[in-house]
Amino acid sequence: xxxxxxxxxxxxxxxxxxxxxxxxxxxxxxxxxxxxxxxxxxxxxxxxxxxxxxxxxxxxxxxxxxxxxxxxxxxxxxxxxxxxxxxxxxxxxxxxxxxxxxxxxxxxxxxxxxxxxxxxxxxxxxxxxxxxxxxxxxxxxxxxxxxxxxxxxxxxxxxxxxxxxxxxxxxxxxxxxxxxxxxxxxxxxxxxxxxxxxxxxxxxxxxxxxxxxxxxxxxxxxxxxxxxxxxxxxxxxxxxxxxxxxxxxxxxxxxxxxxxxxxxxxxxxxxxxxxxxxxxxxxxxxxxxxxxxxxxxxxxxxxxxxxxxxxxxxxxxxxxxxxxxxxxxxxxxxxxxxxxxxxxxxxxxxxxxxxxxxxxxxxxx
Amino acid sequence: xxxxxxxxxxxxxxxxxxxxxxxxxxxxxxxxxxxxxxxxxxxxxxxxxxxxxxxxxxxxxxxxxxxxxxxxxxxxxxxxxxxxxxxxxxxxxxxxxxxxxxxxxxxxxxxxxxxxxxxxxxxxxxxxxxxxxxxxxxxxxxxxxxxxxxxxxxxxxxxxxxxxxxxxxxxxxxxxxxxxxxxxxxxxxxxxxxxxxxxxxxxxxxxxxxxxxxxxxxxxxxxxxxxxxxxxxxxxxxxxxxxxxxxxxxxxxxxxxxxxxxxxxxxxxxxxxxxxxxxxxxxxxxxxxxxxxxxxxxxxxxxxxxxxxxxxxxxxxxxxxxxxxxxxxxxxxxxxxxxxxxxxxxxxxxxxxxxxxxxxxxxxx
DNA sequence: GTGAAAGCGCTAACAA
DNA sequence: TTGTTAGCGCTTTCAC
Numbered sequence: 001x002x003x004x005x006x007x008x009x010x011x012x013x014x015x016x017x018x019x020x021x022x023x024x025x026x027x028x029x030x031x032x033x034x035x036x037x038x039x040x041x042x043x044x045x046x047x048x049x050x051x052x053x054x055x056x057x058x059x060x061x062x063x064x065x066x067x068x069x070x071x072x073x074x075x076x077x078x079x080x081x082x083x084x085x086x087x088x089x090x091x092x093x094x095x096x097x098x099x100x101x102x103x104x105x106x107x108x109x110x111x112x113x114x115x116x117x118x119x120x121x122x123x124x125x126x127x128x129x130x131x132x133x134x135x136x137x138x139x140x141x142x143x144x145x146x147x148x149x150x151x152x153x154x155x156x157x158x159x160x161x162x163x164x165x166x167x168x169x170x171x172x173x174x175x176x177x178x179x180x181x182x183x184x185x186x187x188x189x190x191x192x193x194x195x196x197x198x199x200x201x202x203x204x205x206x207x208x209x210x211x212x213x214x215x216x217x218x219x220x221x222x223x224x225x226x227x228x229x230x231x232x233x234x235x236x237x238x239x240x241x242x243x244x245x246x247x248x249x250x251x252x253x254x255x256x257x258x259x260x261x262x263x264x265x266x267x268x269x270x271x272x273x274x275x276x277x278x279x280x281x282x283x284x285x286x287x288x289x290x291x292x293x294x295x296x297x298x299x300x301x302x303x304x305x306x307x308x309x310x311x312x313x314x315x316x317x318x319x320x321x322x323x324x325x326x327x328x329x330x331x332x333x334x335x336x337x338x339x340x341x342x343x344x345x346x347x348x349x350x351x352x353x354x355x356x357x358x359x360x361x362x363x364x365x
Numbered sequence: 366x367x368x369x370x371x372x373x374x375x376x377x378x379x380x381x382x383x384x385x386x387x388x389x390x391x392x393x394x395x396x397x398x399x400x401x402x403x404x405x406x407x408x409x410x411x412x413x414x415x416x417x418x419x420x421x422x423x424x425x426x427x428x429x430x431x432x433x434x435x436x437x438x439x440x441x442x443x444x445x446x447x448x449x450x451x452x453x454x455x456x457x458x459x460x461x462x463x464x465x466x467x468x469x470x471x472x473x474x475x476x477x478x479x480x481x482x483x484x485x486x487x488x489x490x491x492x493x494x495x496x497x498x499x500x501x502x503x504x505x506x507x508x509x510x511x512x513x514x515x516x517x518x519x520x521x522x523x524x525x526x527x528x529x530x531x532x533x534x535x536x537x538x539x540x541x542x543x544x545x546x547x548x549x550x551x552x553x554x555x556x557x558x559x560x561x562x563x564x565x566x567x568x569x570x571x572x573x574x575x576x577x578x579x580x581x582x583x584x585x586x587x588x589x590x591x592x593x594x595x596x597x598x599x600x601x602x603x604x605x606x607x608x609x610x611x612x613x614x615x616x617x618x619x620x621x622x623x624x625x626x627x628x629x630x631x632x633x634x635x636x637x638x639x640x641x642x643x644x645x646x647x648x649x650x651x652x653x654x655x656x657x658x659x660x661x662x663x664x665x666x667x668x669x670x671x672x673x674x675x676x677x678x679x680x681x682x683x684x685x686x687x688x689x690x691x692x693x694x695x696x697x698x699x700x701x702x703x704x705x706x707x708x709x710x711x712x713x714x715x716x717x718x719x720x721x722x723x724x725x726x727x728x729x730x
Numbered sequence: 731g732t733g734a735a736a737g738c739g740c741t742a743a744c745a746a
Numbered sequence: 747t748t749g750t751t752a753g754c755g756c757t758t759t760c761a762c
Contacts, residue, residue: 013489013514015755026733031757039731062427062436063755066738071427081456082653087446091473103487106471108456119511122468124378125426149378233657262657269659288447290600292627294634294659380739391749396741404747428739431754 022051092308109361130315137201152318166314175300175335192225192250236263251346258283295341459671495680502566517683538702540665557590557615597612623648641709660706
């Protein structure tokens with residue numbers, strides 16, 4: 001099973017001079033050829049490419065960056081790579097970036113300003129040409145460092161008054177209104193909301209959209225039905241626990257993200273409550289897992305690829321045509337409701353535990 | 366809510382010369398100070414640091430790399446960042462790397478040799494000092510490129526006969542034997558295995574370990590009870606489906622990874638089969654989610670942080686002390702069984718659907 | 731079209 | 747101890 005590597009010695013990589021010598025041209029011609037300059041004659045170009053192939057040459061990015069000032073590196077900062085929403089986002093962002101000849105530097109801030117400061121510093125040292133700040137509204141003053149150094153940034157749900165900063169607005173309203181409407185149509189009137197951490201702008205936006213949606217359908221919100229969680233599985237468990245202590249309990253819960261909803265699913269299950277029979281549940285994000293929970297989660301989809309595309313476009317514009325007359329500085333990504341199996345009409349006696357009914361469980365998505 | 370950035374203009378970053386001038390020393394002294402050379406007097410060192418702070422100076426990594434030949438960059442290639450196992454691994458690897466002054470370049474190969482080739486090329490261009498190949502046994506000849514260019518690599522479960530290549534061996538045996546023993550003690554005799562894709566060495570190793578464990582307890586394996594899946598949620602659903610077509614069905618399933626197990630959980634649920642009452646289920650990895658499935662998943666833990674630590678250590682040694690007399694080239698990471706709620710004694714009539722019994726479901730982890 | 735030469739910002743000899 | 751200087755590998759004027 002072990003495999004021998006094909007070559008013993010590890011010769012130094014050839015440099016542009018080696019190629020130039022092999023092709024009997026100057027290094028300038030090699031450089032021009034590689035960079036697709038139209039000035040090179042086909043005759044020489046052919047010779048150069050042949051030498052490159054033969055020597056298995058590739059340029060040194062650091063030398064290139066040093067002299068040209070362009071690193072072809074974009075940074076992406078996420079809140080927490082462990083939340084499946086983010087890997088899916090990173091995946092898309094990477095694909096697009098690579099397709100356009102960029103490399104990406106990924107870091108998780110873990111909601112820690114100290115960590116974020118270090119990340120920004122490292123990205124500055126690596127001369128990134130732009131940074132996608134996907135921390136969803138936990139923006140910190142340290143980001144000013146970036147724009148002060150002329151590094152374009154794109155933020156989710158946060159505006160920075162700087163020509164180098166773009167914003168991606170998320171239209172939660174559509175999805176959240178649809179979610180509330182959906183519940184109302186099913187007959188729910190007691191609807192709770194498990195919010196995200198209030199230090200996140202996006203969490204507050206989501207909560208506000210929920211309030212607005214409830215008002216729009218003329219439903220009252222009990223203060224205790226809105227509880228602040230932290231967008232984690234454990235947070236969902238805790239949030240559900242808090243709701244269960246109440247005298248009047250909700251028959252449906254909308255969650256600020258899918259992780260919270262999955263936590264609730266687990267907690268409800270442990271208590272013998274059946275979703276959606278005893279409790280309807282709606283998440284937000286539509287992570288890949290959402291389709292595979294028991295029951296499959298009804299959720300508000302926030303497209304990672306749309307988000308990634310918008311972020312990349314914003315950065316690319318700024319990096320490649322910073323002086324274009326009408327740079328688009330605001331992008332919009334929409335949301336939509338995906339109905340699966342975690343929502344149903346409220347039971348007549350939702351408060352009591354009851355024997356399970358297999359029928360209600362085998363909901364097909 | 367929009368915030369003004371603190372400075373209007375975007376002045377060019379100061380360079381080492383600026384600092385030298387401000388501190389009234391030579392650029393060599395600035396360089397020495399930054400790099401912690403013991404040769405610098407405290408008097409000058411203090412002046413230099415003061416200038417650095419005042420100018421908000423930081424060195425240009427590319428210039429540094431170019432002249433020193435050290436990029437302080439490690440690459441990490443994972444199979445698929447969308448499988449939660451990998452973000453957890455990346456998270457650990459990043460933490461350790463950053464703590465030691467390294468940066469990481471992350472890429473997903475998505476099991477595509479063409480993509481992998483491009484990744485290797487990009488990492489070579491960026492002059493990474495080492496690459497952790499966490500594709501778990503889907504190693505390709507293209508990796509020889511790395512060692513041929515003198516880039517240290519560390520592989521999971523695959524040996525390359527090169528002084529620059531290290532291996533992390535995974536001791537699946539312990540965990541898988543424990544899993545089978547556990548099932549046997551519960552009274553199971555008909556145990557199936559949902560394998561990973563056979564193109565992955567690790568998948569085959571896991572399967573072989575399962576076979577060995579079965580043999581060790583004197584249990585027969587029906588050929589049809591071992592089915593090749595692909596380590597995804599969907600794959601688990603499909604694998605379960607295949608098992609269900611059999612005349613004699615297993616009462617327990619061991620899965621090659623957690624994603625597969627979660628897929629099975631979902632598929633079984635859809636069919637009205639109750640885990641663990643009608644079917645016992647064991648995963649492998651112990652991803653964070655495993656604790657939050659319904660029921661919580663009994664699984665074989667493979668520590669991401671142990672793996673990340675081993676990978677980093679292997680690379681660091683090679684990068685920093687490549688000529689050390691006794692470089693450790695093999696690392697071992699162990700596995701262990703974590704019993705939660707997805708395993709129980711087999712039902713008397715496991716083949717029939719039966720009304721659920723809440724009791725069996727509310728298993729506490 | 732092509733080549734010679736001047737650096738990009740830094741580290742590492744080598745001198746002093 | 748400190749400073750001077752020669753590049754690292756490349757892109758980009760500027761001549762020809």
